[in-house]
Amino acid sequence: MIKNLSLAIALTGATMSLHAAPLGLPPVPIPADNPQTPEKIALGNKLFHEKRISADGKVSCSTCHEESMGFTDHKRVSEGFNKQHGTRNAPTVINSAYMQTLFLDGREPDLEGQSTQPPVNPVEGGLPDHEAELKIIRADPDYVKAFKAVFGVDREHITMKEVSKAIASFERTVVAGDSPFDRYYYGGEKDAMNAAQVRGLKVFLEQGRCVSCHRIEQTQALFMDNRFHNIGIGFKRIRGKEAETAAAFLKSKHGGADVDHTVLTNENMSEVGRFAVTENLTQVGAFKTSTLRNVELTQPYMHDGSLKTLKDVVDFYNNGGRLKDTDPVSPFLSGGIRPLDLSDEQKQDLVAFLKALTSPSMAKLASKKGGNTP
Amino acid sequence: MSKIDRREFLKRSGALLAAGSLPLTLVDVAFGKASTDDFTFAYISDSHLTHLKGKQFVRNWDRGLIRAVAEANLMDPRPDFFFYGGDIAQLGKPEEIDHGLEILGALRGNVHYVMGEHDYYLDLGEHWRKRLGPDHYSFDHKGVHFVVLNSIKTFDDWTYNKWPSAAERMHQMARLDNPQGSPFMVGDKQRAWLKDDLDKVSKDTPLVVMSHSPLQKIYKGWNFWTDDAEQIQALLKPFRKVNVLYGHVHQIQTNQIGNISFNAAMATSWPWPYPATYKQQASYMPKLTVNMNRADPFFERDATGWQFINMHTGRVDVNYRLPGNQNRVVAWDDKAGHPDDTQFQDAADRIPPQTHY
Amino acid sequence: MKKRQIQRMITAMTLVTAGIVAVPLAQADNFTQADLDRWQQEYQAVVSEGEQLFHGGLGNKNTVSCDQCHPNAANTHAETYPKFQQQLGKVAVLGEMINWCIRNPLESKPLALDDPKMIALQAYILQERRGVALAPGKH
Secondary structure: OHHHHHHHHHHHHHHOOOOOOOOOOOOOOOOOOOOOOHHHHHHHHHHHOOOOOOOOOOOOHHHHOEHHHOOEOOOOOOEOHHHOEOOOOOOOOOOHHHOOOEOOOOOEOOHHHHHOOHHHOOOOOOOOOHHHHHHHHHOOHHHHHHHHHHHOOOHHHOOHHHHHHHHHHHHOOOOOOOOHHHHHHOOOOOOOOOHHHHHHHHHHHOOOOOOOOOOOOOOOOOOOOOOEEOOOOOHHHHOOOHHHHHHHHHHHHHOOOOHHHHHHHOHHHHOOEOHHHHOOHHHOOEEEOOOOOOHHHOOOEOOOOOEOOHHHHHHHHHEOOOOOOOOOOOOOOOOOOOEOOOOHHHHHHHHHHHHOOOOHHHHHHHHHHHOOOO | OOOOOHHHHHHHHOOOOOOOOOHHHHHHHHHOOOOOOOEEEEEEOOOOEOEEEOOEEOHHHHHHHHHHHHHHOOOOOOOOOEEEOOOOEOOOOHHHHHHHHHHHOOOOOOEEEOOOHHHHOOOOOHHHHHHHOOOOEEEEEOOEEEEEOOOOEOOHHHHHHOOOOHHHHHHHHHOOOOOOOOOOEOOHHHHHHHHHHHHOOOOOOOEEEEEOOOOOEEEHHHOEEOOOHHHHHHHHOOOOOEEEEEOOOOOOOEEEEOOEEEEEOOOOOOOOOOHHHOOOOOOOOOOOOOOOOOOOOOOOOOOOOEEEEEEEOOEEEEEEEOOOOOOEEEEEEOOOOEEEEOOOOOHHHOOHHHHOO | OOHHHHHHHHHHHHHHHOOOOOOOOOOOOOOOHHHHHHHHHHHHHHHHHHHHHHHHHOOOOOOOOHHHOOHHHOOOOHHHOOEEEOOOOEEEOHHHHHHHHHHOOOOOOOOOOOOHHHHHHHHHHHHHOOOOOOOOOOO
């Protein structure tokens, strides 16, 4: 309880007020039907950390989205109920408020929708259905009191709508800008970044070809584009089997299987990416661009957690979407990915620059309780 | 930022008519029981593979063709056959044609080929014909008569007498905006062949004419042009249902002239701009055309793609597969009597990427 | 007025009339039609050079040329610069976008903004866009 309170204070301190935008970021989009209030945020914070909302009482949102680990879990793929493995790396909650779709394949349109899926996924929360989740919440008089105060609903009328709104409301405070990059680029502080980081920014904007997906703009930088791209990760797993995997996936989806369950429990089907949602042949293997803000804190990287360090990531891109430059190239590779011919110094500078995207507020959380900054 | 209504969101994300995986099933759904005359074929065009040296080719164009082949092979059920719309090569070199045929060899099915000017003007089609056979021919499939033309010939003088070398001639034809270019045509001899071929076909048989040049006169400056278009159209006029499919223009174009529908193919390599964007000369873009969505040049595959054709009741529906962009469907509209973009035909439905150029 | 002053005034006026001593009247930019024709030719020579560079003359290893996506410089939107250019992440001028194309589809080394080749390319592009209304800032 105290831990959560201090987190709330740290976050609101960082953002200065509920609605002010950090340096380098636009104002947080708040949906009209879910305005922010301190009480709602506090309720959402509590639910986010609530381990009882799981089949064994041991798994909460914060299990995989832990603030001392950049709101991820530093695992290749997440482990939920009964230590079962999923198929995907946990994305960070930091700045997810700016995303137009949630999950790596964009299968939910908002934070509210996203929060409803993990509790009832067999390898995450493990609960049989949403009624089970609501039963747990309704059984706690503190929650009943809080939902009444925030939403005006009594115990029997607490639904997933209120639960998801509260959680989303808390997540909308997990925003952070004001990094060394922001102070250099938008704050006019010429010595906020060191020489290697300044050179790395140049690589980012030019030869590295990063800026088109990891966007920087004239007055703000989200470092993401709300689009889906196949950059060659995971290609090897279904190589040569793309047609049969896609067909098998469609058969299961049209047969009534839940996409959320399928993609997190079947390693091959997980690789079809955005195709799982749009059934568009041109999006096989495409995943959502992640933000690079605070990327130093959220290792390992990519949708399957297959790249351990930022150096590995830069090497992967430099090779044109492959681990080694002798590996085959995925035929479904995005047209934005190609060999970059970066020198060793350029690669090091790029990694240095990526570390300049860490927000002080997030670094602070990560340094508490021995959480690591690599 | 407005919150998308969840139902609306799922509707947009879901597999509507524009989905790319089950074409025959969609024909069933849309048009009732599928008749045995309904079928699907895939159509890939304009790869422009460019040889550099040794085994090196321009990576960008290679990736485009490889991608189209990989996606076409995902089609389930499989298409009846494939068509390749012309310009395998960029400079007509045997290395380029062979490299293209190697990549296209991965297609799971039979492939029919159309000659393009970039395949032709180095050796006047010798290597192409050696590997692929005649450059004009016809065949029948499930009640539809397919005719393939070599529509990129030009005046004899330009072809034989004007240039000091074959390589120079190829370079001149390769430049699209060439003030010293020469218009495409089918030519007297081939038109005579066409007339003979069509004489044997009943006027009720649906025709599909595969051509590289548009068999229309759209913009001469870029050879979006067939000089004997009217004469060819006259030969096609007596038939009740005619569909012309053409390459060369690297963009979506749609037209209806009398009984003839015209649909252009996207290129796997790179897009050409719409002629109206060149302000120093007039052009004649068919009004039915709903422009392809403006692309982001960062993505090498954006504004490129391939297409699959659903044939039903002897009419053509073109399903454009556009990587990194929004797929488009231009389908025959029986009430209107011409092809229609299924989403954007109405001016009120256009979106900025189609109008903001 | 003293006699010497009058003398000097007469000399000055004579010199002025003879055109030997320049007087700040309406002669700031001194050119004739012949000058205009000559300068127009010099400009057209640079346009020609730009056309040649645009159509494969840049010598980049992958042989991709500007006219492959931009025949007659169509779709360059030259008249809309300066503007926010998403691929550059900032408000940019035409020359910077030309360099983006040289780096990316042409896979080659960018030119200095005052390189004669860069100037020639811009001359050709703008010449093909002549008469099109300026629309700076338009996406």
